[in-house]
Amino acid sequence: MQAFWEFAGNFWWLVFPLMGVLGMVGNAWERGARMRHKRRLEMMHAKAELKAAQAAARGKAVPAASLPPITAPTATAASAQGASASRETQVTQLERLFAEHDAVTTRWLEYELDVAKIIAFPAMSDGRQPLTAAFLRAKRIADGLRPASAKARLSKEQLAEYRNAVADFEVAFDVAERDARRLRDSSFTDDERKRLDTAKKLLTVAIDEAATPAERQLAYRRVREELDGLISISDEAIEVLEKKVMLELGPVTSSTMTVTVPTPTPDAADASPGASGRVGPAAAPPRAEAPAAPEPELIADPLPAPKRPSTTPPPGATWPVPSRTNGDSPGRVTHPKPHR
Numbered sequence: 001m002q003a004f005w006e007f008a009g010n011f012w013w014l015v016f017p018l019m020g021v022l023g024m025v026g027n028a029w030e031r032g033a034r035m036r037h038k039r040r041l042e043m044m045h046a047k048a049e050l051k052a053a054q055a056a057a058r059g060k061a062v063p064a065a066s067l068p069p070i071t072a073p074t075a076t077a078a079s080a081q082g083a084s085a086s087r088e089t090q091v092t093q094l095e096r097l098f099a100e101h102d103a104v105t106t107r108w109l110e111y112e113l114d115v116a117k118i119i120a121f122p123a124m125s126d127g128r129q130p131l132t133a134a135f136l137r138a139k140r141i142a143d144g145l146r147p148a149s150a151k152a153r154l155s156k157e158q159l160a161e162y163r164n165a166v167a168d169f170e171v172a173f174d175v176a177e178r179d180a181r182r183l184r185d186s187s188f189t190d191d192e193r194k195r196l197d198t199a200k201k202l203l204t205v206a207i208d209e210a211a212t213p214a215e216r217q218l219a220y221r222r223v224r225e226e227l228d229g230l231i232s233i234s235d236e237a238i239e240v241l242e243k244k245v246m247l248e249l250g251p252v253t254s255s256t257m258t259v260t261v262p263t264p265t266p267d268a269a270d271a272s273p274g275a276s277g278r279v280g281p282a283a284a285p286p287r288a289e290a291p292a293a294p295e296p297e298l299i300a301d302p303l304p305a306p307k308r309p310s311t312t313p314p315p316g317a318t319w320p321v322p323s324r325t326n327g328d329s330p331g332r333v334t335h336p337k338p339h340r
Helices: 002-010 012-057 077-113 115-120 130-145 156-183 190-206 213-227 235-245
Strands: none
Touching: 002 012, 077 115, 077 130, 077 156, 077 235, 115 190, 115 235, 130 156, 190 213, 190 235, 213 235
């Protein structure tokens, strides 16, 4: 034991090269593990392709999750039926791939067009992040390989290439999204985080329909000022935010009421006297009370009722003078004789 300690005391510097050797061995073992995993995936892919080819040869329907069948065209009727089944399966595969492609694109647009999510997860819109850049490259490749329609005729290699591109696109987005949710605003300084928090609070006011238009406009300008130099916002996201900010309050309906007041029409007996200033004995006295107006129809909030038309005759009109002619006609005045 004493000899071991003497050796360690004299040759302690050998620890550093040994650590380098152990690191190289560990790296080699990790590379080997990755290669083994890759070969295992290739084997599984080859087995799935073989099963799809066997199912197509037997004339059975291939599940949507499996690979497209591989059939060799011949001149027989059976081969024609197999080619028809192959075309139908290819259409099904393309429809499924289109749905997956569009679903990932929709998830990405939620981060790209929503300013609130851009502030909460800035790494998703930062192309300098390695995982975000890898996702954007995978998206460009998948978009470039996408056929024009599900009925497009593709070769086996083209379909497999597009399928792999969609898979890479989906995986790259999932990885970038997890990393962005993990990082959040950790890559910013304390002052920049304060600016982001202020922008979040102002954004809630800018898109609040209960706020006045002036308050929303002021909050929107403050949000742009706080995010200037921190986060790059696309033009499409700015358009969406401006539409939310410019939302008007609900239309205000003014209370109105329509009231129909009948216009009083004078009777023939109430006409003004002629040039002589007298009215014949057959003239009837004016009515003491005008006809009652019908109740108004309320359309909205009630308003004060209008004044009733006055029954007082105009100043120029004269009341009928009683007739002093003999006879029993109405309006006769009789003077009693005094008793002596």
